[in-house]
Amino acid sequence: MKGVLLGRTDARLVDVTHDFPRQDVRTTAFWLREVLPYFPPSVHLVVVDPGVGTTRDALVVRAGEHALVGPDNGVLLPAARRLAGAADGIEPFEIVVENPESHTFHGRDVFAPAAAAVHEAGPGQMATLDRLTPTEDVEDLRFPDPAIEARGATGEVLVIDGFGNVITNVPGSVLEGRFGETVSVNGESVSVARSYAGVGRENRLVTVGSHGKVELAVNRGRGDRAFDIEVGDGVDFVW
Amino acid sequence: MKGVLLGRTDARLVDVTHDFPRQDVRTTAFWLREVLPYFPPSVHLVVVDPGVGTTRDALVVRAGEHALVGPDNGVLLPAARRLAGAADGIEPFEIVVENPESHTFHGRDVFAPAAAAVHEAGPGQMATLDRLTPTEDVEDLRFPDPAIEARGATGEVLVIDGFGNVITNVPGSVLEGRFGETVSVNGESVSVARSYAGVGRENRLVTVGSHGKVELAVNRGRGDRAFDIEVGDGVDFVW
């Protein structure tokens, strides 16, 4: 993919990460939504594509001054909505693939050429590109909303990061005024701390991660194991 | 190595990969041959070097408008031949290493300075560089040819990728007209599909990979385990 890009554009190439869990559309979508807003306007090329070789479409999505390029499996949408903001909508285009059966690696053969073309034209000029055609029929992916009440919150595990930290969909704001106290997490009492180091080594804690969500963690350990919890599991907080 | 390069050239540095299996000359040679032709003319620096510290030579190989720099253990040759194409030959040079015993890390102390010098001079000017001397005595590495017959093909496993996909030396063209059917692989019947998703989850398949070779795989699983097969093992296909 880098070779194809370097042959078609002088754009600066930046590796955002190679460490997303393989073929995990949901985790990738979450992190892209959290990470891409820190970038200046760019073309973001995403290849987490368990459906490669099926009839799933290839997409370019304009989101404000950014463009996202990748498979039509929902992975681009949460980030695109975040990048576009409230005022501006997102604008999806399908990449027209000629002779799709000859392309076994869409990252290299379809997405990279499209990303180079979009970079050269600029995100505002996508409608002028031959191989892009506007579409409205795109796979979506949305993260569930939590239920917040006076006496607690009910949420869900969105992702577990490489350190084993358990990221929920509950906004960190619910912990304001509770740091240094304990709360009930799925029936067990756990300390609320501003940072992992706020509890003893290998102790469990509830905190707010860099993404602004409530996180279940262990200081210098793995929260997923200590809380015995997986992606999609429910999490009940009682204050 | 990056520090040495940055101190000697303004060349753009591109990390092709850090994920080749350690000290595996054969797998690296295969992937370089498949990947480097997608790059525009460049200097390619390769450090997969289990013989570092022995008397093995250090090489620069000109291949068309590209140059490859690395150990004389065969790793550069398959890619060099592919990059040079049929018309143009490859041109190997030995890097003259002064006081070799003081250099424990050739990637940093020998290959990186040579790569910077070649980039600055340009691949066409290698013969003018002080520390490069033409050589014909280089270690070669060639991948075996398969036997293709009307009723089947006999090949060999060239490499197994990080997903467990088993890449053979049999050209993908033998599968034309067989997609959707089954073939016999080492005596067992397996579906032929255009993509991993063409069979049920965790089912085995025969397909054509991004490299154009016949691949043994499992949809969302590891082909090497399901086929119980290793690099160098024979693979018999019967149609």
Added chain:
Amino acid sequence: MKGVLLGRTDARLVDVTHDFPRQDVRTTAFWLREVLPYFPPSVHLVVVDPGVGTTRDALVVRAGEHALVGPDNGVLLPAARRLAGAADGIEPFEIVVENPESHTFHGRDVFAPAAAAVHEAGPGQMATLDRLTPTEDVEDLRFPDPAIEARGATGEVLVIDGFGNVITNVPGSVLEGRFGETVSVNGESVSVARSYAGVGRENRLVTVGSHGKVELAVNRGRGDRAFDIEVGDGVDFVW
């Protein structure tokens, strides 16, 4: 972090490594000391930060024409001393963090903006930057010195690399004149070789690594396992 940097500076971004062992300040400090002197003058941003979220300070350290940015946990100091050289001292500044409780990821929210500002101003102009204030109260980290005698040397394991090679604090110069012989290592006789390939496959050896220190290793195997040794353990050499 890359997004924040790209939005604030046109500096070339170079990934030195993503492979330091997680939260291991000591190993990171060792490798930075060995690696950064090969780079031309640069701003080096380091995020190995087990104390994130505590009251530990954030630092910028000027060292000659280089600057290092990262947590005040000692990780920057060995490299800074090496980069500064004997003549020139190092100059530490504390990064003034406004509203520190709102910053959960200092790499992104504190270090990256400071690194961009230092790059834009130039290392000689740090004293002019609003958010930097000179400090002398910094966490230090020093590696122990070995004892070298006529009949042997007593040292310590500084780090174990990703291949299992055991790096001691004993300078490689003690092995001059001993290559091809054997020495006693913690009471057992081991061959001294210029390179891993200087002994048979899976055999133990004593050698000098790219960092100039005495290393305990196994040809195509793991030295840490074969010598049953850990970071911080003593190593007795008898000639």
